[in-house]
Amino acid sequence: MRFRPCIDIHNGKVKQIVGGTLRDDGAEAQENFVSAQDGGSYGALYRSYGLYGGHIILLNPAGTPEYEADCAQAALALEAFPGGLQLGGGINAENAAHFLDLGASHVIVTSYVFRNGTVNAENLQRLVKAVGRERIVLDLSCRVRDGKRYIVTDRWQRFTDTELCPETLDVFSESCSELLVHAVDVEGRASGIDGDVAALLGEYGFPATYAGGISSFDDLDRLYALGRGRVDFTVGSALDIFGGSLPFEEVVRYAEEHHE
Numbered sequence: 001m002r003f004r005p006c007i008d009i010h011n012g013k014v015k016q017i018v019g020g021t022l023r024d025d026g027a028e029a030q031e032n033f034v035s036a037q038d039g040g041s042y043g044a045l046y047r048s049y050g051l052y053g054g055h056i057i058l059l060n061p062a063g064t065p066e067y068e069a070d071c072a073q074a075a076l077a078l079e080a081f082p083g084g085l086q087l088g089g090g091i092n093a094e095n096a097a098h099f100l101d102l103g104a105s106h107v108i109v110t111s112y113v114f115r116n117g118t119v120n121a122e123n124l125q126r127l128v129k130a131v132g133r134e135r136i137v138l139d140l141s142c143r144v145r146d147g148k149r150y151i152v153t154d155r156w157q158r159f160t161d162t163e164l165c166p167e168t169l170d171v172f173s174e175s176c177s178e179l180l181v182h183a184v185d186v187e188g189r190a191s192g193i194d195g196d197v198a199a200l201l202g203e204y205g206f207p208a209t210y211a212g213g214i215s216s217f218d219d220l221d222r223l224y225a226l227g228r229g230r231v232d233f234t235v236g237s238a239l240d241i242f243g244g245s246l247p248f249e250e251v252v253r254y255a256e257e258h259h260e
Contacts, residue, residue, distance in 0.1 A: 001224055002232040003255035004209045005054035007042045007077050007085070012069025014039055016237040017059070032236075033243035039073035043080030045241070049252055051084070055108060055137075055180060055209075055234070058089025059155060078103035086137055088180070089155075093126040100135060107131065108180055110139040111153040117160040124175050134177045140164055141182035141211075142197065149183075149197065156184045164197070169204050178207035186213030187236075193219050195226055202227035209234060215246065220254055229260050 007014055014035040035042075039056070046054050056074050060066035067090060074087055078099075087099050088108025096107045113124040127136060141156060142149040142164040149164040162168055164181070172179070181201060183194035193213045201208040210223060210231050215238040223233055235251055238244040 001229050001258045004232050004234045005046050005051050006234045006236050007039055007056045009070040009073045010059040011066050016242045038076050040076035040080040043077035047081040055086040062090030093130040096131045106135050106137045108137040108139050114153045114160050128175050136176040137178050137180050138172050138176040139180045141184055143184045173206045180209045183212030193223050198223050198226040201231045224258055
């Protein structure tokens with residue numbers, strides 16, 4: 001169980017948002033925290049603690065001025081911690097290598113491998129051919145609908161017809177080196193983890209990072225138990241470096257003590 005720190009970037013600023021409030025129209029989101037520091041500061045911080053495998057998420061849609069501002073912040077983070085951070089947001093087969101060349105260890109992808117809410121196997125294979133399965137992280141972030149958890153795309157705004165379940169993990173694990181799963185309904189709310197998602201990832205056993213709702217060490221204990229000690233985690237809004245009350249250094253220490 002490892003701590004995978006995050007750098008979420010929206011409108012060219014490092015910030016923490018409530019996941020379900022993100023809207024492309026007007027580039028809006030409900031903000032929990034907007035940092036005065038740039039991406040490079042966070043990249044340098046994570047490097048100083050040896051926290052490899054954290055992720056940068058670009059939260060604006062590609063092709064917008066806001067996305068370009070996000071990319072500029074991401075470049076600062078990658079320069080500060082080359083090879084130490086993954087990057088997602090607007091990734092496709094044409095630009096993935098560019099971000100790897102900038103210093104990302106992996107690219108994180110969701111929307112590109114879906115079209116109109118359905119899996120696009122052709123795009124997924126094109127991406128694998130472009131950069132290799134070992135450099136790909138698939139983001140299978142999910143939201144609840146009708147009592148089930150479905151993968152969501154387009155910055156968590158669009159439901160797909162793909163349920164997050166063992167059969168889905170069987171399919172996608174063949175085309176990536178690990179998974180990133182945000183439980184979007186609890187993301188940014190510091191309201192506790194989605195235990196069903198944590199248990200699914202722990203039972204499945206493929207390398208995965210869980211995100212969403214962690215706000216206390218009790219939450220981390222629960223994730224450790226449900227995830228059988230083999231699900232990595234990220235913490236955002238609850239951390240003191242993002243305006244929360246959970247001490248960053250103590251979270252680092254907790255992960256070190258629970259890493260097997």
